Amino acid sequence: MVRGAGGLVALGLLTALTEAHHSFSAEFDIEKPIKLVGTITEMRWSNPHAWIYIDVKDDAGMVVNWALEMQGANALVRRGWRPADVPIGTLVTVEGWAARSGKPAANTNTITLPDGRRLFAGSPTGEGPPK
């Protein structure tokens, strides 16, 4: 079961920032907000950022694998998440900002599960670690 994430909604803030170890404005473009719908192909349970990979079908029907950066695995663990909570094949909706490099990569603001629960919405202020 998913624990600890219900009801936490990020209001225009970056989830990954709470564990950041690099400049976000250097890697991602605030002028390029994106919304993606796709199925999880891999989850890297890593620090200081976890990464989730999803297959997204573009307008021409081609499938592109996107790399999506989240807050760190340790923050997720401390909020009760475990790898088994996010199985491969889950359909998710992701909102975030695209990478400056032009590659299919983005920083995530919110990840929404089919039942409406939001994953990994982070600490809304940067004032201390997520609980």
Add this chain to the structure above:
Amino acid sequence: MPGPHGPGMHPRLMTIRLLTCVLTLACAAPAVAQESAASIPRLPNGRPDLQGIWQVRNRAAYDLEDHVARDGMPAGRSVVEGGAIPYQPWALARKQERFANRATADPLAQCFMPGVPRIMYMEFPFQIFQTPDHVAMLFEWQQVYRLIYTNGSKPNEGLEFWMGDSRGRWEGDTLVVEVTNHNDRTWLDGSGNFHSNALRVTERYVMRDRDTIEYSATLEDPKVFTRPWTIRMPLVRHTDMPRLLEYQCRAEMEEANGDFEREPRTWYPGPSAAPPSRRLAASRPASARASAPPGVDLNGFYQADHGGANWGFEPHKELFTPGGRGVLVDPPKMPYQPWAVEEKVSRNLPERGYDDPTAHCFVGGVPRAIYVPSPLYIMQTPRYVVILHERMAWRIIPLDGRARLPDTMRLWMGDSLGWWEDQTLVVETTNLNGKTWLNEVGDVLSYAATVIERFTPIDAKTVRYEATVDDPVVYTRPWTIALPLRREPGELLEVACLEDNQDLQHLKDVRDAARKEKGAGR
């Protein structure tokens, strides 16, 4: 006349025999062990006192089994009981394949964490610190550490770590440590010996005499081996090494291959340059005490209430540098010299995100490691305060009034000396290498900095942290930040930043594109 080592042995022969014994690992003479068991150092609670700087004297790091010399690899005898590792047939084939590809396939070729037990027999010293509830092992190699819980707690379920999860208990005078939760990415040595994530390691630490710990590790892994097997070797105390230094494996590699470039204005210029005069006095006062005041115990797990310091010390609130209440207490604005303002502005260009050392997963430095948004563990012993950072870095702060390192010895985490003033732990850090940034918005620190930190317990859950930075190369005057450290129930996890770093390539792409554009514009 019969002596303790045999009848009529000449003293010089005895010395040779002892030396040979150390070199060949055949030291566990039972008679000697019995003689000295009563004389080993002990903590006030009666447990053997394992504290000190230790290292093996063998070639197990290269190959656990018997091996003749190979290119870049000295010969060595097996430390495996029975001689050979009992691989399942498929696993032996896999080992041989890894052996053939070891120059590039070995995780240590990337400076990744070695895992347990491999870290125990690398050719680098490590220091043990001990309290009734914990045994910490701090390794010179890449600032890796192990925090072994001896408080009866249980491992984290469902998680894997490069360095495993270590829970210890005392069986008489033997420290027994169960190491579980391994991943399947570490090797056992430089010859491709390996395990799966089903590995379970049972270590035993027995003090044979003041300067020798008999170390053994039994490895069980039903996916890879046909039966449990054991390695055994002495750990030998360094009696002439007052402190660990640093070997930042990855940083050294990236400096050598050009992936991390020199910043001439902040990096230590070498002894030829006249050092700028320090304005803060070298300040261990007459009232300084080496021992903590009664009742003051900093031991515990902390999260910095960091106030967004990793994105700026002054108040700030922007999307990509989120919520900062401001931690700068004096003066109101950072007192930059003009050149350093320009440098800071430059560091905020997208193409310079790559230049932040923490983007490379190098250690954060002082004071940054305190307020990056990852927890830390403080260990306090009578002679030291030790800070373990979840982002795999440590700081050893001796309280004994020892001399500083010479000026030419420059370290990522600097040279920290500490003392107590009333209820406050004061830590003065110099000998920084000037390679770190103060935060992600590029606040500047140079090799010339002196950092004075004050840790003052306010109540059971709060330590007030204050850092004054005096850096005459960068600033016109000293400045001070302050923030609370919150003591909570909690355990450190592991940040395998380097091992899982996927951001650096993106940042490099951005930098390289900008450089290409600039080149084309000329």
